Amino acid sequence: MQIGNLHIDHPIFLAPMAGITDHPFRVICREYGVGVVYTEFVSANGIVRESAKTLDMVRFTPDERPIGIQLFGEDAATIAESAAIMAERFQPDIIDLNFGCPVPKVTKRGAGSAMLRDLDLMRRVVEATVAAVPDLPVTVKMRAGWDKSCIVASEAAAIIEAAGAVALTLHPRTTTQSFSGLADWSLIAEVKRTVSIPVVGNGDVRTPHDALRMFEETGCDAVMVARGALGRPWFFRQIGDLLAGREPQEVTLSEVTRVCRRHFELLLADRSEQLAVNLTKKHFSHYLKGFPNAGHWRKAFLSTESTASIGQLLDELDRFAEDAGTVTLPLASETGQHAG
Ligand SMILES: Cc1cc2nc3c(=O)[nH]c(=O)nc-3n(C[C@H](O)[C@H](O)[C@H](O)COP(=O)(O)O)c2cc1C
Known part of the structure; x- marks a missing residue:
């Protein structure tokens, strides 16, 4: 698959996970064949302030590529500036925007999944970031909506595509759901029908067969895994086995x-x-x-x-x-x- 002009060999992605997807874990997942890795989400404000702790979170080595740096924030100009700093200092393969974090500390500032309640701000964030890093693919990772009365996945996806993002990942739960219930994969299929940029499906892939089923049921272009790979980086080899028609190796x-x-x-x-x-x-x-x-x-x-x-x-x-x-x-x- 292609993300902008970036070619991806294997359509299975390691999801960003705060406190988990650090440099060693990303290297190991790449060794097990995952197609793309992401840093955990990093604060745009922290980057612009030159916080040493924040900058330390995005260091990576060439064997991790292709790698996306994921940014979160609440202000379009600051997020765009932080993306430009990342592009200049680290040259990641992808800049990813977090519109999915449900944690109150993040959403009460208007960042993460709070963007799902302000689609105009979401549009401005994407547009400003795309303009700030013209040579890098900008992608989005989002939830389906704030709560069950506010499911905006398809509407947001169309805005994100029009604003210049070249791929998007959907974790089809709402903010208020956090991690409860099940991810509603039908929303991934709906978003896939709505936009023409690649759609990455995410949520509840716990077995290699789940990954296969997500491709089949949603038509998504790639599958992203978080908790299924937590402490189990070999999961990516097992998915690769199944996709290649082999029995997943224990x-x-x-x-x-x-x-x-x-x-x-x-x-x-x-x-x-x-x-x-x-x-x-x-x-x-x-x-x-x-x-x-x-x-x-x-x-x-x-x-x-x-x-x-x-x-x-x-x-x-x-x-x-x-x-x-x-x-x-x-x-x-x-x-x-x-x-x-
Ligand atoms: C420990 C942990 C940390 C996470 N940190 C992030 C993050 O930094 N950025 C992000 O977009 N999503 C984050 N997520 C959400 C996951 O990327 C993913 O969307 C979610 O867990 C659903 O996928 P899964 O069912 O494969 O776990 C985190 C999830 C977990 C469990």
Whole structure:
């Protein structure tokens, strides 16, 4: 597929996830064949203020490409300025605009999914950003509406396309729904019928078969996965298997251990000792799930205080995985699958 003039080899995307889709996780997902990755959402105001913390969140390496930097904010001029700064300093492949975050801290400022209640502001944000980064594809990720009495997905999609965005992702839940209920995939199909730019479907893809079904039921051009890949980057290989007509390969505990070690090593290369320890604990609590004794290992890593003790525990986990032999992880993530 094409996003503007950017060619995408594989139409499966890793969704932006705050606190999760950091540099190591994005690298690992690319190694498992995901087609596009995104940074977590970053504040346009923080970028324009040159906040070191904000700028640090968008650093990436060439092996992560194609990568989108996702911006959120409430003011069109500031968002556009932040996009220009990102383009100049980091040269991402895509600038993505967040019109989907339901968190009150964000929406009460008029940012994230609050844009769904002000489509004129949404239009101005897209237009200003497109004008600010003429050489980069600008895309949008949004929810379906503010609440069930205000479903604006198709109306917003038409505005976004007319304003110059070259693709859009729809997570078809409302703001007030947050993560409850099911994503209404019929709205992805409706948006797909409304616009001619590529439409990326998102929401409740928990098994490789869900991804296939999302393509079939909605006609979307690509599928984006968030929670289904949380602690399970191999999910992208399994989806790739299915799309290529192969039975999705299960994951062994040895492979989980190898991913943990890879993530740890990428953190060590990129972060201070203390931050590497803290981030390792967070990410390992997602990786170490779904096999016998997983709770014991999560607790063991949570009590570590140094990178040396994490290294030792990883060696022990390796031996445990070897002894466990053929233990494999289930194909669906723990929260179950979309009901259709
Ligand atoms: C921990 C977490 C953090 C998220 N952070 C972001 C974010 O920074 N930007 C964004 O557009 N969506 C964010 N989302 C929403 C996801 O990208 C996605 O739209 C949503 O989880 C639905 O997809 P899923 O059913 O595959 O999880 C986040 C979701 C989770 C679970």
